[in-house]
Amino acid sequence: MPELHLAEAATPPLGRLTIVGLGLIGSSIARAARRYNLAGTIVALDRDEAVRARVAELGIADVVTGDPQAGAAETDLVILCVPVGAIGAAAAELAPYLKPGAIVSDVGSVKGAVVAAIQPHLPAGVALVRGHPIAGTEFSGPDAGFATLFNGRWCILTPPESTDAAAVARVRALWEGMGANVETMSAEHHDHVLAITSHLPHLIAYNIVGTAADLEEATQSEVIKFSASGFRDFTRIAASDPTMWRDIFLNNREAVLEMLGRFNEDLSALAKAVRWGDGEALHAMFTRTRAIRRSIVAQGQETAAPDFGRPRPPEA
Amino acid sequence: MPELHLAEAATPPLGRLTIVGLGLIGSSIARAARRYNLAGTIVALDRDEAVRARVAELGIADVVTGDPQAGAAETDLVILCVPVGAIGAAAAELAPYLKPGAIVSDVGSVKGAVVAAIQPHLPAGVALVRGHPIAGTEFSGPDAGFATLFNGRWCILTPPESTDAAAVARVRALWEGMGANVETMSAEHHDHVLAITSHLPHLIAYNIVGTAADLEEATQSEVIKFSASGFRDFTRIAASDPTMWRDIFLNNREAVLEMLGRFNEDLSALAKAVRWGDGEALHAMFTRTRAIRRSIVAQGQETAAPDFGRPRPPEA
Incomplete structure (x- = not known):
């Protein structure tokens, strides 16, 4: 799918937008909301003083605070951009100060198990519309974010059917305003799909990098030296934030x-084919996987450039 | 390690260089040998007529032939750039026409098992100096090559101790002339190191992409759509040439x-930690893997740019 060429909204669709946790995702939302005029006032709420100081320096929010009441009061939409394990506590802290009609959302990579951590804390009249943008890099923190992170990417919303349709529409509009394509599905289905597209790849990558780190004979220094033969791709994923994962x-x-x-x-099955020297089976397995990458490139979810477009030495 | 800024050699160190198999690697060697003036005459030998036609069109070799005798005669160095399983046959075909003092080399990713396939075919006076450049992309064929592919990368040579030192020096000079850093080690050690840095990562990547392709509930189209959450990294490796692998x-x-x-x-062990909810063990495992990527970047084997430097939508 092509990237969107976004225009600024004439009038911001949200009066006050509160972003909780100004890491890669939170700070990217702040930048995009500013860039595309999606909120009248952007509030950055973070309990880490160093992060607040950096966000103020970067100038990516109108209000920077560590106080839940100041962050939650009068806001139209709160997006929780903290690790999945911290979402429940963050919601509980803000809940007493939310106005009726406010919306609570998040960007967590797990949807099913976490609903129970948020919903009980919310007062009547506050809608919960959970979301998950399929976007990111291996870097963390407020400096890592950028305004176009969500442009041309998918964002999945997982509202139960009983959710207020107007609230869902407002969250959808925010993501579409940042250039994302929005799809809705059940939390259970989300978690199932993401288990294969994201969670298992991360588990495997963390695992193989760990296996390499433990080798005696092939020393770590050789693994690092000769990593360009495939291994280094895995280390990018295995460099992701440990708490989040x-x-x-x-x-x-x-x-x-x-x-x-x-x-x-x-x-x-693959190991058996290797052990028994079954070249035909190996070739068949290695052939069918190419088509999947072609589809990903065709759908605009991946660059067509060789080697991810890694920089090449210039032909001098 | 920094990239080299290469100057053309004043006099080419090789009179005649024959490249057998003009795929990604072979055609990159042809381009680099021309660019840095490393051979007086560059001979491209390929048994595929379509490849020969394309190489002639690209103009990356002085002689393009499908005839083993024409390719081998009077050459100083033959580099076999065919899949590992085809190296023995290629060497056997050329052997009768090689002059005394000629050198045979290759670029195969396996060193141990294949020596036996080449050595018996070579006449007396012809040295075998096997090599393996740690460089490549997921693309194949003569159009995929480029002159700077080896610049700043490692090339491993695996000559037995009995090998003629002058022959090893000439092969080393060719790779250094293309900007590569050269290291020598035993074939056995090479195969051990590459099993973890390259072969296992490819096996794992092919496997997970295959697993995703087989899912019923989470349809393939969803896997493709949401691949940017990690999965797409694996599809690059799993798009590599099936015959080679x-x-x-x-x-x-x-x-x-x-x-x-x-x-x-x-x-x-990792699965057990997930099953038992051992957050401490998971966090510890996910933390130590970050350091390995930092070392790879520090040693110039990987870009420091987030997300491999994948192109970002411009901030319009």
């Missing part, structure tokens, strides 16, 4: 273990 | 299965 695995364990089971079955 | 696994099976065994042990 710990929380994802703790909260989506059933879907992850189910996908891991399938992965292991397939890996046993 | 079949041959690698068939020829380095012991080292690959040994590394796979370690990987599986670690994965079982």
Whole structure:
């Protein structure tokens, strides 16, 4: 899908937008909301003093605060951009100060298990519309964000059917205003799909980098030196934020273990083909996987450039 | 390690250089040898007529031929750039026409098992100096190559101790002339190191992409749509040439299965931590893997740019 060429909204669709947690995602939302005029006032709420100081320096929010009341009062939409394990506590802290008609959303990578952590805290008249933008890099913190992070990417919303349609529409409008394509599905289905597209790949990447780190004979220095032969791709994913990923695995364990089971079955078959020298089976397996990448590129979810477009030495 | 700023050699160190198989690697060697004036005459030998026609069109070789005798006669250095499983046959075909003092080399990703396929074919006075450049992309064919592919990358040579030192020096000079850093080690050690830095990562990537392709509930179209959450990184590796990779696994099976065994042990421990909700263990495992990526970036084997430097939508 093509990137959108976004115009600023004439009147901001949100009066006051509160972003809780100014990491990669939160700070990107702040930048995009400013850039595309999606909120009259952008409030950055973070309990880490160093992060607040940096956000103020960067000038990406209108209000920077560590106080839940100041962050929540009079806001139209709160987006919780903290690790999945911290979402419940963040919601509980803000809940007493939310006005009726306010909307609470988040960007967490697990949807099922976490609803129970938020919903009970919310007062009547406050809608919960959870979301998950499929976008990011391996970097963390307020300096890592950028305004176009969501442009041309998908954002999944998982509102139960009973959710106020107007609230869902407002959250959808925010994401579309940042250039994202929005799809809605059940929390359970989300967690199932993300287990294979995201959680299992991260588990595998963390694992193989760990295996390499433990080798005696092939020393670590050789692994690092010769990493360009494939290994270095895995290290990017395995450099992602440890707290965020710990929380994802703790909260989506059933879907992850189910996908891991399938992965292991397939890996046993592949290992058997290697052991028995079954070249025909290997070739067949290695051929069908190419088509998937072609589709991802065709749908605009990946660059067509070789090697992810990694910089090449110039031909001098 | 910094990229080299290469100057053309004043006099080419090789009179005649024959490249057998004009794929990604072979055509990159042809381009680099021309660019940096490393051979008086560059001969491209390929048995595929379509490849020969394209190489002639691209103008990256002085002589383009499908005839082993024309390719081998009077040449100083032959580099076999064909899949590992085809190296023995290619060497056998050329051997009768090689002059005494000629050198035979290759670029194969497996070193141990394949020596036996080449050495018996070579006449007396012809040295075998095997090599493996740690460089490439997921693309194949003569159009995919480029002159700076080896610049700042490593090339491993695996000559037995009995090999003529002058022959090793000439092969080393060719790679250094193309900007590569050269290291020598035993074929056995090479295969062991590459099993973890390259072969196992490819096996894992092919496997997870295959697992995703087989899912019923989460349809393929959703996997493709939401691939940007991690999965798409794996599809790049799993888009590599199937014949090349079949041959690698068939020829380095012991080292690959040994590394796979370690990987599986670690994965079982990780799965157990997920199942039992051991957040502390997960966090510890996810923390130590970050350092390895930092070292790879520090040593110039990886870009420091987020997301491999994938193109971002411009802030319009």
